[in-house]
Amino acid sequence: MLILLFLMGLLQPLWAQQEIISQYTDSVKTRTYCLYPSTLRMLDLSENHEFYDVVNNIEKLVIYSLDSTAGADKSYLQMIKAYQETGFEEYMAMYGGSNLFLLYGLEESTTGTFIGVYQQDNQPQAFYLKGAIGWNKIPELFEKFQEGDLLNIFQLNNNKRGQNPHHQ
Amino acid sequence: MKKGIFFIVLAFLSAGVFAQGEVITSYFNKYADNDAFTKVSVSSKMFSMFTEMEAGTEAEQEFLEAVSKLKGLKMVMADSIADAKALYKKATADVNKAGYAELMTVADPDQSMLFSIKENNGIIEELVMVVGGGNKFVLLSLYGEIDLKNISRIARDMKVQGLEDLGRMHHDKK
Numbered sequence: 001m002l003i004l005l006f007l008m009g010l011l012q013p014l015w016a017q018q019e020i021i022s023q024y025t026d027s028v029k030t031r032t033y034c035l036y037p038s039t040l041r042m043l044d045l046s047e048n049h050e051f052y053d054v055v056n057n058i059e060k061l062v063i064y065s066l067d068s069t070a071g072a073d074k075s076y077l078q079m080i081k082a083y084q085e086t087g088f089e090e091y092m093a094m095y096g097g098s099n100l101f102l103l104y105g106l107e108e109s110t111t112g113t114f115i116g117v118y119q120q121d122n123q124p125q126a127f128y129l130k131g132a133i134g135w136n137k138i139p140e141l142f143e144k145f146q147e148g149d150l151l152n153i154f155q156l157n158n159n160k161r162g163q164n165p166h167h168q
Numbered sequence: 169m170k171k172g173i174f175f176i177v178l179a180f181l182s183a184g185v186f187a188q189g190e191v192i193t194s195y196f197n198k199y200a201d202n203d204a205f206t207k208v209s210v211s212s213k214m215f216s217m218f219t220e221m222e223a224g225t226e227a228e229q230e231f232l233e234a235v236s237k238l239k240g241l242k243m244v245m246a247d248s249i250a251d252a253k254a255l256y257k258k259a260t261a262d263v264n265k266a267g268y269a270e271l272m273t274v275a276d277p278d279q280s281m282l283f284s285i286k287e288n289n290g291i292i293e294e295l296v297m298v299v300g301g302g303n304k305f306v307l308l309s310l311y312g313e314i315d316l317k318n319i320s321r322i323a324r325d326m327k328v329q330g331l332e333d334l335g336r337m338h339h340d341k342k
Binding site for chain 1: 199202203204205206207208209210211213214217
């Protein structure tokens with residue numbers, strides 16, 4: 001019984017971490033991409049090592065494409081505030097004009113949980129990431145992205161982007 | 169009497185701490201809601217991630233060493249404003265007034281640059297860069313323990329728009 005209570009106590013905060021972003025995106029998302037280590041590696045068409053090193057220790061990555069109302073009223077800031085209240089700290093923020101990239105995180109012993117918002121083709125995207133990121137490989141990875149070596153999952157079926165199925 | 173001196177010293181020390189990054193903070197606040205300006209903030213948490221990593225190659229080792237002593241970066245920039253030169257003049261005046269030591273200036277009809285630092289016991293604790301001309305304006309503050317030799321390395325690897333001008337400083341000083 002004690003073990004069960006202990007496990008429930010451990011699982012509850014982990015579940016609660018994703019719950020905040022899930023609840024927020026319920027009404028403003030148009031699409032959700034849920035990626036695990038195996039699916040992340042499938043994105044690397046050219047099989048470059050930099051990409052593998054960055055994603056190798058990511059346990060889960062969920063990307064929510066948000067609808068245009070979320071971008072207009074910046075409601076994602078409320079979601080970020082809710083995370084800050086649970087101990088998440090700012091890692092990086094870039095905003096103004098067409099730029100938007102917000103990254104907040106909560107470090108645990110060897111891994112961490114990260115949430116954030118960024119803009120892709122004028123469409124806001126929110127993400128939830130659990131695991132460890134190979135940060136030192138990111139500069140090299142950016143180069144590969146610029147060279148078009150990696151598959152861009154956001155370009156798939158993007159003719160329906162910006163339409164919230166809940167509002168149809 | 170001793171207590172009085174102690175509080176005066178403490179007050180001066182506190183003023184020094186609060187002065188760190190005061191120019192960039194005031195511009196950050198001033199243009200917070202102005203969409204013509206992009207605001208970038210990288211916290212010490214982000215830089216601390218690099219300190220926990222093991223470098224695989226010599227290039228990675230150089231990059232990690234370069235960023236491991238940094239505590240933060242703040243930047244306000246715009247690339248389509250009409251009064252960039254006027255804003256540059258105001259920002260450079262604000263930087264000089266705040267007590268930063270001028271490191272280098274580049275006066276160019278198209279685009280001028282100012283690099284200033286704040287030092288403590290021979291250690292550069294803050295580097296401020298102001299760029300202005302045409303339609304472009306950049307005000308950047310990098311703080312922590314800064315080694316000028318590594319600035320170009322950071323500028324090259326981080327690939328952040330506006331930061332590439334930091335690389336020019338090390339190059340121009342040779």
